[in-house]
Amino acid sequence: MSEKTKISAGQIGVFVALMCMYFIGPMHSAVNVASQDLMNVYGVDASAVSYMVSITNLLEIPAALVIGLVAGRKLSYRVCALLATALVVVGGVPTILGSALPWWGIMATRCILGLGLGCFMPIVMGVISLMFQKESVRATMMSIASVCFNVGMILLTSLAGILGAISWNLAWGIYLIALLPFVMCIFLLNPKNVPAVPQEDEKGEKVKIKLPVSGWVLLVLFLGTIIMSQSLFNLGGVSIGAVVGNPAVIGTVFSLFSVGAIASAVLFGPAYKFLSAYAIPVFWIIGLVGYVLWFVAHATGNVVLFYVAIILAGFGTNTMTVGVPMLLSTFVAPAIVGAVMGFSYVFQNGGGFLASPIDQVVLSIAGTDAILSSVWIFNVVLGVILLLGMFWVAKKANAAKKAEVAEK
CATH class of the missing domain: 1.20.1250.20 (MFS general substrate transporter like domains)
Structure with missing residues (x-):
């Protein structure tokens, strides 16, 4: 504004x-x-x-x-x-x-x-x-x-x-x-209030639906973060239940995911202004800390730590929900923003569907006795890999922006 x-x-x-x-x-x-x-x-x-x-x-x-x-x-x-x-x-x-x-x-x-x-x-x-x-x-x-x-x-x-x-x-x-x-x-919702969608690029050619490699990588990273989030919801109740059997407490813990999500949404705009694309990996680090603390809470029986962990996890996960569409919109022409947003939604929901079978594969390899440690170790390792990928995408996005400014 x-x-x-x-x-x-x-x-x-x-x-x-x-x-x-x-x-x-x-x-x-x-x-x-x-x-x-x-x-x-x-x-x-x-x-x-x-x-x-x-x-x-x-x-x-x-x-x-x-x-x-x-x-x-x-x-x-x-x-x-x-x-x-x-x-x-x-x-x-x-x-x-x-x-x-x-x-x-x-x-x-x-x-x-x-x-x-x-x-x-x-x-x-x-x-x-x-x-x-x-x-x-x-x-x-x-x-x-x-x-x-x-x-x-x-x-x-x-x-x-x-x-x-x-x-x-x-x-x-x-x-x-x-x-x-x-x-x-x-x-x-008329042309007076919303600019027309340009159908041609600066060269006068018809805009084609094409996403750069960094955009596809970003979508894959998005898929991974949603898999982690859904895994938390799939097995999180088991981990809390092992510490406290009160359903009200379990429900309260899960509700705090939205608190973290809202916090990241509020802070993402100001952070993007100063950090640009790097706001995504920086915020994701906070989410990754949340996933680590979740397992620590289970291992130590610390109920309060569950509350902290899920707020941080919600913060990091929702950063991708806000940041991925934002960054994708900078990768393509306005004419095809809607299309790439459709791609984003497919990857987002695809992560939710894939989480359960992936968890089952991990458990079949590690054994069900190690249900929490095996799945959480897998998720933390995945989270670190995703973090590295986010820094790579951010670097590419910022380089492309500098090149665009230099041309002008």
């Missing part, structure tokens, strides 16, 4: 609409609060309910990839945003119909919801990149988006629980919030 960046009232409205989309973004699993009621009402088992939740997450991946390829190039961002938010609103239909909707109808709305939620990241990050050309400003805006994402995760999950306590179908009401950005995008 500094350096005389001028933003009109309409652009502020667009940004608010985008933040509303990101606020809803992490809510594919919030209806877990109604799992038992669903089983009672529809006569389905726990595996069916689990599939109902996971199918949404699964469909977000192809949706993000496809919308990234067409947003701003084949279809305007306005059309894409309206389509995405409309799909999410359809996902909230069970709020109104309740048990009048058959089980296959519940599943259908969940699939539609997944397609809508999957479109959010390429749209939000693509429009932010067009509106805020200055890197330091763009980093701040992406940090704000990450804050909205994590705050939304906390508040809307709680709201879904409150609504679900009244009636199971009301938990789906959180998806109807998408009506707000839908209406705002109708009136505000």
Whole structure:
């Protein structure tokens, strides 16, 4: 916002609409609060309910990839945003119909919801990149988006629980919030507020979807950090449970992951202004310390250390969630930012899916008796390798920036 960046009232409205989309973004699993009621009402088992939740997450991946390829190039961002938010609103239909909707109808709305939620990241990050050309400003805006994402995760999950306590179908009401950005995008997401996507490069040639090697390396590093994060959530309960058997304590510890995530989102913008791309590896060091302390907490039985460890882990992991889209947006032309954001989302969700089988491979080699030490040692070694890769990418990014400035 500094350096005389001028933003009109309409652009502020667009940004608010985008933040509303990101606020809803992490809510594919919030209806877990109604799992038992669903089983009672529809006569389905726990595996069916689990599939109902996971199918949404699964469909977000192809949706993000496809919308990234067409947003701003084949279809305007306005059309894409309206389509995405409309799909999410359809996902909230069970709020109104309740048990009048058959089980296959519940599943259908969940699939539609997944397609809508999957479109959010390429749209939000693509429009932010067009509106805020200055890197330091763009980093701040992406940090704000990450804050909205994590705050939304906390508040809307709680709201879904409150609504679900009244009636199971009301938990789906959180998806109807998408009506707000839908209406705002109708009136505000237009050429007056959002610059047109340039279809040609400086040489007058059509912009092709092409990501440099450092960009692909960054995506692989992102995949690795998400694998580590999901591994923590997969086995973290076991490690805490071995020290304290109180479920409330375990739940409280895990909730602090979002505290660390919000802290990194708030600090990333200012840090990027001074450290540029090096902000990512510097912040990741903090996350890596968190993973080490997690194992120390388990080994020593120090409950307080669990709290500290997960805050630091959340800080480091969310740095990648903010930093990867930011850095990718500097690697490519504005015309294909949406596309690379789709790639980013695929790698992000892919890490979540790969964590469990990778943990199983580690355990099959080391043995289940060493479940915590083997998996945590693997993750720490992986984290150090990722750190080295991050410094390499940061060095390449800064060198490219200096070369670009020298040419001008």
